[in-house]
Amino acid sequence: MTMNRKLVLPIDRGSPLPIYYQLKEALKQQIESGALKPHERVPSERELEEAYHISRMTARRALEELEAEGYIYRAQGKGSFVAEPKIRQGLLWLTSFTEDMRERGMRAGARVLRAEVVSDERVARKLGIGSGEEFVMLQRLRLADGEPMALETSYLRRRFCPGLEGHDFTDRSLYSTLQEEYGLRLGRAEQAVEAKVADGFEAELLGVKPGAPMLSMERITYLDDGQTPIEYVRSIYRGDRYKLYVELKRR
Amino acid sequence: MTMNRKLVLPIDRGSPLPIYYQLKEALKQQIESGALKPHERVPSERELEEAYHISRMTARRALEELEAEGYIYRAQGKGSFVAEPKIRQGLLWLTSFTEDMRERGMRAGARVLRAEVVSDERVARKLGIGSGEEFVMLQRLRLADGEPMALETSYLRRRFCPGLEGHDFTDRSLYSTLQEEYGLRLGRAEQAVEAKVADGFEAELLGVKPGAPMLSMERITYLDDGQTPIEYVRSIYRGDRYKLYVELKRR
Numbered sequence: 239m240t241m242n243r244k245l246v247l248p249i250d251r252g253s254p255l256p257i258y259y260q261l262k263e264a265l266k267q268q269i270e271s272g273a274l275k276p277h278e279r280v281p282s283e284r285e286l287e288e289a290y291h292i293s294r295m296t297a298r299r300a301l302e303e304l305e306a307e308g309y310i311y312r313a314q315g316k317g318s319f320v321a322e323p324k325i326r327q328g329l330l331w332l333t334s335f336t337e338d339m340r341e342r343g344m345r346a347g348a349r350v351l352r353a354e355v356v357s358d359e360r361v362a363r364k365l366g367i368g369s370g371e372e373f374v375m376l377q378r379l380r381l382a383d384g385e386p387m388a389l390e391t392s393y394l395r396r397r398f399c400p401g402l403e404g405h406d407f408t409d410r411s412l413y414s415t416l417q418e419e420y421g422l423r424l425g426r427a428e429q430a431v432e433a434k435v436a437d438g439f440e441a442e443l444l445g446v447k448p449g450a451p452m453l454s455m456e457r458i459t460y461l462d463d464g465q466t467p468i469e470y471v472r473s474i475y476r477g478d479r480y481k482l483y484v485e486l487k488r489r
Numbered sequence: 490m491t492m493n494r495k496l497v498l499p500i501d502r503g504s505p506l507p508i509y510y511q512l513k514e515a516l517k518q519q520i521e522s523g524a525l526k527p528h529e530r531v532p533s534e535r536e537l538e539e540a541y542h543i544s545r546m547t548a549r550r551a552l553e554e555l556e557a558e559g560y561i562y563r564a565q566g567k568g569s570f571v572a573e574p575k576i577r578q579g580l581l582w583l584t585s586f587t588e589d590m591r592e593r594g595m596r597a598g599a600r601v602l603r604a605e606v607v608s609d610e611r612v613a614r615k616l617g618i619g620s621g622e623e624f625v626m627l628q629r630l631r632l633a634d635g636e637p638m639a640l641e642t643s644y645l646r647r648r649f650c651p652g653l654e655g656h657d658f659t660d661r662s663l664y665s666t667l668q669e670e671y672g673l674r675l676g677r678a679e680q681a682v683e684a685k686v687a688d689g690f691e692a693e694l695l696g697v698k699p700g701a702p703m704l705s706m707e708r709i710t711y712l713d714d715g716q717t718p719i720e721y722v723r724s725i726y727r728g729d730r731y732k733l734y735v736e737l738k739r740r
Contacts, residue, residue, distance in 0.1 A: 259690065267611050307685055324683070329580060332737035360518045427737040432575070433684040433702040433728030434558055439510065449700055451684040462739070477684030484735060486583035486678040488713070 249290055257292055261300040269309050269320055280310055280318045306451070308478030324481040325382070332427045332459065335380050335390065336411035346411075347381040351443075353403045361393045365458060365467040372396040373470075374403045376412065379443055386444045388475040395468055398422060416468075425462035431455050431482065440474055451477035500541055508543055512551040520560050520571055531561055531569045557702070559729030575732040576633070583678045583710065586631050586641065587662035597662075598632040604654045612644045616709060616718040623647040624721075625654045627663065630694055637695045639726040646719055649673060667719075676713035682706050682733065691725055702728035 247264035249257060268274045281289065286297035301318055304310045310318045327338060339346035353376050362369045373393040380388040392412060394402055399420045407415075416422040432454045441448040452474050459469040498515035500508060519525040532540065537548035552569055555561045561569045578589060590597035604627050613620040624644040631639040643663060645653060650671045658666075667673040683705045692699040703725050710720040 256690070259688075270611065271614065303688055329682075329735045330737065332739045360521065363522065424739050426739060429735050429737055430577075431580075431682060431704075431733040431735070432731075433704045435686060435700070435702045437510075437554055439507070449686070451686045451702060453682075453684045457737075480683075482682040484580045484680050484682070486581065486680055486708075488583045488675050488677060 247290070249292075257290075258296045258299040258303075261286065261290070261292070261296070262303050265300065265304055266309055274320045276320050276322050278320045280304075280320060282317055321478070325387075325479055327480055327482050329429070329431075329482050329484040332424060334411050334413040335388065336414070339382050342382075344382045345384075347384065347409060348378040348407055349381065350376070350378055350407050352377040353407070355396060355403060356393075358393060361470045364456075364470050365395070367395070367467065374399060376403070376407060378407060386476075387479060388473050389440055389443055390471060390473045393470045398468055422468065423462040424468070425460050425464045427457050427459040429455060429457045433477070434474070436474070444474070444476055446476060446478065453477055453480055453482065498541070500543075509547045509550040509554075512537065512541070512543070512547070513554050516551065516555060517560055525571050527571050527573050529571045531555075531571060533568055572729070576638075576730055578731055578733050580680070580682075580733050580735040583675060585662050585664040586639065587665070590633050593633075595633045596635075598635065598660060599629040599658055600632065601627070601629055601658050603628040604658070606647060606654060607644075609644060612721045615707075615721050616646070618646070618718065625650060627654070627658060629658060637727075638730055639724050640691055640694055641722060641724045644721045649719055673719060674713040675719070676711050676715045678708050678710040680706060680708045684728070685725070687725075695725070695727055697727060697729065704728055704731055704733065 247261060247268070249260050249264070251257070253260065265274070265280065274280060280301075283294055283297040283301060286292065286300070287294050301310065305312060305318070308321055308324060311321050312318050325342065336346040353374070355372050356375045357372055358375070359369045361373060362371055374396050375391070375393050377389070377391045379386055380390055396402070399416060399422065402415070405415055413424060416424070434452050434454045436444065436446055436448055436450045436452050438448050440452065441450060455473045455475065457469070457471045457473070458467055459471070460466060461468050498512060498519070500511050500515070502508070504511065516525070516531065525531060531552075534545055534548040534552060537543065537551070538545050552561065556563060556569070559572055559575060562572050563569050576593065587597040604625070607624055607626045609624060609626070610620045612624060613622055625647050626642070626644050628640070628642045630637055631641055647653075650667060650673065653666070656666055664675060667675070685703050685705045687695065687697050687699055687701045687703050689699050691703065692701060706724045706726065708720070708722040708724070709718055710722070711717060712719050
């Protein structure tokens with residue numbers, strides 16, 4: 239197989255930057271500029287080794303990091319390919335996964351892992367309510383066009399939505415159900431965003447490797463009076479598929 | 490050494506959740522509720538093994554994941570201790586690292602790794618300007634009370650701030666310098682947030698292990714006319730020390 243002609247990557251042996259890093263950044267640039275398109279094959283370790291007179295280790299490291307950062311994916315026995323661009327998720331509006339996916343023309347779905355009534359002191363404390371209250375706990379693997387994207391664990395105050403655990407959330411939005419079946423309108427939410435690495439459980443569910451980068455989010459949702467907490471959600475989003483956007487203003 | 494009496498952790502052997510996971514979550518709860526305080530010692534693998542009749546592997550995995558998630562840190566030969574809570578960073582106002590740290594009563598500092606004039610097509614494309622323009626590129630390891638927190642690489646359009654590379658940014662805010670020396674007022678910024686894992690270079694600079702979770706941010710900053718891009722910044726923040734906050738509104 240011959241190297242793609244447009245892939246003449248600038249490698250500067252006099253630079254203080256390591257060669258693998260230059261190679262990685264050059265390939266990123268090709269991907270971001272659209273010179274390499276989603277699902278197009280990228281050169282193999284051996285092709286990079288031969289074309290740039292670098293060691294196999296150097297080529298491997300560049301490709302491994304591009305994979306870890308979500309720029310490429312590997313297909314067993316077929317080589318490496320450019321990944322789909324990450325899903326851009328705005329951090330401004332309180333939206334549900336279902337709404338987010340619909341806006342992108344993707345089909346939202348879920349595999350419901352747990353739907354039960356629980357007590358949880360830690361959640362009660364997060365919401366600032368009495369520790370005696372019960373929650374409907376709903377744990378869902380969220381799918382976009384059938385592909386696992388996030389693991390979402392929601393705790394709803396049961397007194398506001400008794401029987402919620404009896405609904406089938408495979409194809410149904412939680413927020414629509416709250417509004418349509420219980421007349422609950424949501425107002426605002428406080429959200430925290432952290433980086434973490436996937437543990438074994440999460441990796442298996444989401445189809446990534448243990449140790450893969452993940453966006454971990456925590457949300458407290460309030461009713462439209464702006465004061466009554468109704469929901470606590472913990473979500474783990476695939477770091478290779480998600481990118482968050484926000485607009486900052488100067489004070 | 491005896492186990493701390495308040496640490497009677499609820500482990501349910503009938504639960505579908507793995508034991509290591511229950512142990513990890515129980516320890517997290519102790520840390521978040523303040524029952525275990527920053528820099529307090531947490532039980533060792535051996536102590537957990539004996540107290541809960543679990544395998545050493547199970548205890549190790551719980552502690553390893555707590556460390557990876559930034560809840561505890563290990564001191565060679567001394568054991569594991571509760572980490573400082575993460576620094577909460579709001580995602581609303583366009584602020585500098587210096588301003589953020591000052592607000593928290595911490596001293597901001599920097600180790601300047603590079604300060605030079607460069608051309609960079611990729612940056613020009615991100616800013617939507619001609620590829621012929623030069624940038625002042627400033628790469629800084631950002632310190633809070635002397636501890637490395639982030640690696641920040643800024644590209645400023647040179648035509649707006651010629652000679653900027655000549656200033657010493659060890660103890661000086663870039664944004665204050667732009668305003669005071671060049672009369673440039675910043676207006677707003679677009680920021681992207683992603684999760685990634687530390688590569689070898691970043692890990693060494695930031696004092697974390699390769700593969701540690703990191704928050705990767707990209708920012709395009711505009712002048713106060715809201716339209717003229719002035720800066721492109723790429724930052725890598727330690728995921729074990731940073732947590733981002735944002736308020737969401739219902740549309």
